[in-house]
Amino acid sequence: xxxNILADRPVYVVGIGFHRYQRNSDAxxxxxxxxxxxxxxxxxxxxxxxxETAYTxxxxxxxxxxRIMLSRLGSTGIPMAQVENASASGSTAxxxxxxxxxSGRTDVALALGVDKPRAGIAAGPAEAGIENLEGGxxxxxxxxxxxxSAYLDAHGVTPEQVAAVALKNHRxxxxxxxxxxxxxxxxxxxxxxxxxxxxxxxxxxxxxEGAAAVIVASDDGIDRFRIDRSRAVRIVASATRTERLxxxxxxxxxxxxxxxxxxxxxxxxxxxxxxxxxxxxxxFSIEELLYTxxxxxxxxGEAASLVASGDFDLGGRCAVSPSGGLLAMGHPIGPxxxxxxxxxxxxxxxxxxxxxxPAARCGLAHMVGVGAVCVVHLLVKD
Amino acid sequence: MRVGDPPTIVGHECQRCGRCAFPPDPYGCxxxxxxxxxxxxxxxxxxxxxxxxxxxxRHHHARPETPFxxxxxxxxxxxxxxxxxxxxxxxxxxxxxxxxxxxxxxxADDGTEVVDLRFEVADxxxxxxx
Numbered sequence: 001x002x003x004n005i006l007a008d009r010p011v012y013v014v015g016i017g018f019h020r021y022q023r024n025s026d027a028x029x030x031x032x033x034x035x036x037x038x039x040x041x042x043x044x045x046x047x048x049x050x051x052e053t054a055y056t057x058x059x060x061x062x063x064x065x066x067r068i069m070l071s072r073l074g075s076t077g078i079p080m081a082q083v084e085n086a087s088a089s090g091s092t093a094x095x096x097x098x099x100x101x102x103s104g105r106t107d108v109a110l111a112l113g114v115d116k117p118r119a120g121i122a123a124g125p126a127e128a129g130i131e132n133l134e135g136g137x138x139x140x141x142x143x144x145x146x147x148x149s150a151y152l153d154a155h156g157v158t159p160e161q162v163a164a165v166a167l168k169n170h171r172x173x174x175x176x177x178x179x180x181x182x183x184x185x186x187x188x189x190x191x192x193x194x195x196x197x198x199x200x201x202x203x204x205x206x207x208x209e210g211a212a213a214v215i216v217a218s219d220d221g222i223d224r225f226r227i228d229r230s231r232a233v234r235i236v237a238s239a240t241r242t243e244r245l246x247x248x249x250x251x252x253x254x255x256x257x258x259x260x261x262x263x264x265x266x267x268x269x270x271x272x273x274x275x276x277x278x279x280x281x282x283x284f285s286i287e288e289l290l291y292t293x294x295x296x297x298x299x300x301g302e303a304a305s306l307v308a309s310g311d312f313d314l315g316g317r318c319a320v321s322p323s324g325g326l327l328a329m330g331h332p333i334g335p336x337x338x339x340x341x342x343x344x345x346x347x348x349x350x351x352x353x354x355x356x357x358p359a360a361r362c363g364l365a366h367m368v369g370v371g372a373v374c375v376v377h378l379l380v381k382d
Numbered sequence: 383m384r385v386g387d388p389p390t391i392v393g394h395e396c397q398r399c400g401r402c403a404f405p406p407d408p409y410g411c412x413x414x415x416x417x418x419x420x421x422x423x424x425x426x427x428x429x430x431x432x433x434x435x436x437x438x439x440r441h442h443h444a445r446p447e448t449p450f451x452x453x454x455x456x457x458x459x460x461x462x463x464x465x466x467x468x469x470x471x472x473x474x475x476x477x478x479x480x481x482x483x484x485x486x487x488x489x490a491d492d493g494t495e496v497v498d499l500r501f502e503v504a505d506x507x508x509x510x511x512x
Contacts, residue, residue: 245401
């Protein structure tokens with residue numbers, strides 16, 4: 001049964017790098033990916049030959065994208081593979097790289113998330129040959145608009161209180177040079193342009209292109225390559241779960257999140273009260289409320305009041321989506337989960353500049369993806 | 383669905399564990415793993431209660447025309463599904479009783495009239511399935 005090899009052989013984030021998230025451009029995925037990996041190598045202070053395995057988190061690039069990118073750093077012949085896990089692809093790339101290091105297979109591994117948006121994405125659930133009554137009418141923004149509808153009704157929360165999540169995350173994203181949306185917004189601007197239910201355009205994440213890279217290493221790797229140990233951030237838990245059957249009408253995303261969080265907290269021996277910083281799958285504003293509750297930061301129905309009171313702001317009890325989250329930093333799919341880990345590592349190092357959560361020591365990264373899957377990582381700075 | 387008056391919804395019931403599900407699954411039972419040969423077709427009343435509701439303003443296809451309203455509906459048989467609402471949607475809210483109605487959708491190449499199962503607020507005065 002599920003043991004935690006991360007407890008037996010510690011794994012640390014030692015290098016992070018990005019290509020900023022942006023609208024689809026003429027840039028090739030090779031350029032995007034290499035930009036992030038070169039930045040991560042420089043951040044770690046190591047050269048490419050130190051990296052012993054590589055995983056590319058991508059949902060959209062198609063077959064065989066890793067080597068054509070990474071060989072431009074030198075054809076070292078190391079094992080590489082693409083990792084596809086829907087929106088959690090980049091998170092799963094980090095999980096696989098961490099597993100390689102924790103198992104002793106390697107001392108230094110790369111997780112890279114990279115994607116470019118494209119039309120006509122093939123998705124497993126839609127191609128499973130199971131007919132329903134929805135006929136393509138329930139796209140993601142409407143799936144979450146329905147969850148918002150049930151949440152507003154159950155807890156007496158207003159649409160404006162949900163929109164306040166997007167207000168906060170745009171404020172954070174304005175301080176993130178890698179964010180796709182880097183502009184503070186007013187509540188009036190956020191409430192404009194209805195898309196579905198109470199969800200408006202700025203309460204839905206932009207899907208663009210970009211890349212994020214995370215290099216992980218063991219204690220041996222840190223010693224062997226003389227990596228700066230003072231900047232290493234330990235990954236203390238890596239949990240992945242898939243959807244089970246839940247009662248009719250219950251939100252699967254939050255139920256799955258709660259189960260995955262229990263696994264992660266159990267692995268690490270920490271609890272939600274110890275979190276200083278949190279990156280969640282806030283593809284739609286309502287999700288941040290659902291997931292902060294599912295992760296145990298507060299009882300059901302109380303997250304909106306914690307957003308209003310500033311508890312989830314930078315400088316508050318637990319900074320949520322300091323990067324700007326998916327809402328402002330963006331959701332280029334493959335990079336998103338990897339980028340969350342990089343943001344948490346940056347926060348725990350104390351290197352996040354104007355969006356630094358003071359004295360951040362413990363952080364959590366959370367992604368869900370269609371299917372449904374959920375991936376949670378916990379990071380701690382000693 | 384089965385077009386009748388009122389229309390009904392076709393789902394399945396697992397012989398092994400008793401789980402009822404919609405849509406009917408061509409592969410197996412998601413609870414106990416029984417094969418498709420152990421799933422019996424069942425007819426479910428197209429009647430239930432709105433659990434969540436949203437008016438859609440942006441859609442990637444020409445039909446249904448925006449704005450249209452969708453709902454998560456918990457059927458009286460305890461199964462949740464999502465469907466498009468029809469009729470007087472301004473009367474629809476969380477907790478509203480709804481029932482299925484067959485709405486003309488298109489005429490197929492062979493002349494067959496294709497209908498779409500949607501839900502409308504059940505007028506208690508009219509009784510029927512709702």
